[in-house]
Amino acid sequence: MRQQQLSALVCGLLFAIGLGVSGMTQPQKVIGFLNIFGAWDPSLLFVMVGGVLVYGLGYPWVKKAPKPLFAPQFLVPTSRHIDKRLLVGAALFGIGWGIAGFCPGPALASLVTLGRAPLIFGIFMILTVLIFERIQNKKERVS
Amino acid sequence: METFISSFGKAFLGGLLIGLSALLMLVFNGRILGVSGILGGVLNSNSRSELWRYFFFAGMLLGGVVLRFTLPNAFENTLERSDFSLVIAGVLVGWGTRLGSGCTSGHGICGVSRLSPRSLLATVTFMLFGFATVWFFRKWGLI
Structure with a gap:
């Protein structure tokens, strides 16, 4: 462990x-x-x-x-299934990446600089993922 | 020209290190190194017991600190982005990578290497949307 x-x-x-x-x-x-x-x-x-x-x-x-x-x-992961989720998700990610120039890894590593841009981007990315996971868990409980 | 070559070399060397770290993750823990997936796991109340994810992020932050001392320009950011656009980008990247089950690391490096059809398609999609976003914003002078 x-x-x-x-x-x-x-x-x-x-x-x-x-x-x-x-x-x-x-x-x-x-x-x-x-x-x-x-x-x-x-x-x-x-x-x-x-x-x-x-x-x-x-x-x-x-x-x-x-x-x-x-x-x-x-x-x-072994899934080979292509669905709308995958494509819409990748598209949204691409748009965000193109706006700020940050993808998740570099944004998180850049947090140590305490720079304004990575902090704002990173905090909102983290909050969004938190909300996404909450919704995901609720959906799983219902189904 | 010299800086051009050196930036190619650094990108390649960095890529080798990224590939190596992802490969070690597979050798040690049998997992895919996908930053957005690991972040989702940390923020999901159902999977919080898996401590390795926290340690991965601790390692990333430690790496960030090492970079600050050894490669001072690693975190250079000359982009001028409004706080509002950083918020939007953070939300899009957070939501998009979770919806699409991956980002530049999980899909772009690990998935593409494994020739996963989902990852190949996701990578092409986020790249195209990244290209289109930069083109669009430059054309309208928005960023």
Whole structure:
């Protein structure tokens, strides 16, 4: 149990450092990347290239193991069902991302700066997720 | 040109670190590293007992602190956004990522690497909406 928590801490640490090194924590770089019809800055495309390279190569290899090191089993989503929820959700996320240049990871890591933009964005993102989860739980109780 | 190459290199290096942290999450805990999903879990009263999520965020904040001392410009933010637009963006990102079951990490890195059809479609969707949003706001001079 303790190993699971400590390893999650290490993953979070490494992940945030990766975000910072990559440029994802600089909203103007994100907007530059999304400005594909203007003065496009394609550099952040390489974040995905690097990430997918490591994860794509490693994933099949890790999944050969009977179970993870510190948990009883692998819990990986298996649904292949495409629905409206997925598309509407991704679209809303894309709009918000395009307005502020923050996605959830960089926004949360940026909270340590106590900067006005990440604080406002982050607090409203967190509150919205809180409300979403409340509604979700209520729906589950009803059904 | 030199800064162009170095920003490509940093993006790639950061991407490798992000991929590595996501892969370690799978090796250790058998989970997908998706920030919006982990955030939803922390804020959902039904799954609060799973402490690893809190440790992941603690690690991210720790990573943020490390970045502040080692890469001072990691959190540079030169975008000028009104408080109101940051609120709207935070709400859209919070709601959208939960509705669409993922963000740039869970869908964009992990899901794309696994060739999950849901994640591939979500990633294309949030990218397109991000491009369209930046185009739209620039065209009307709103941001």
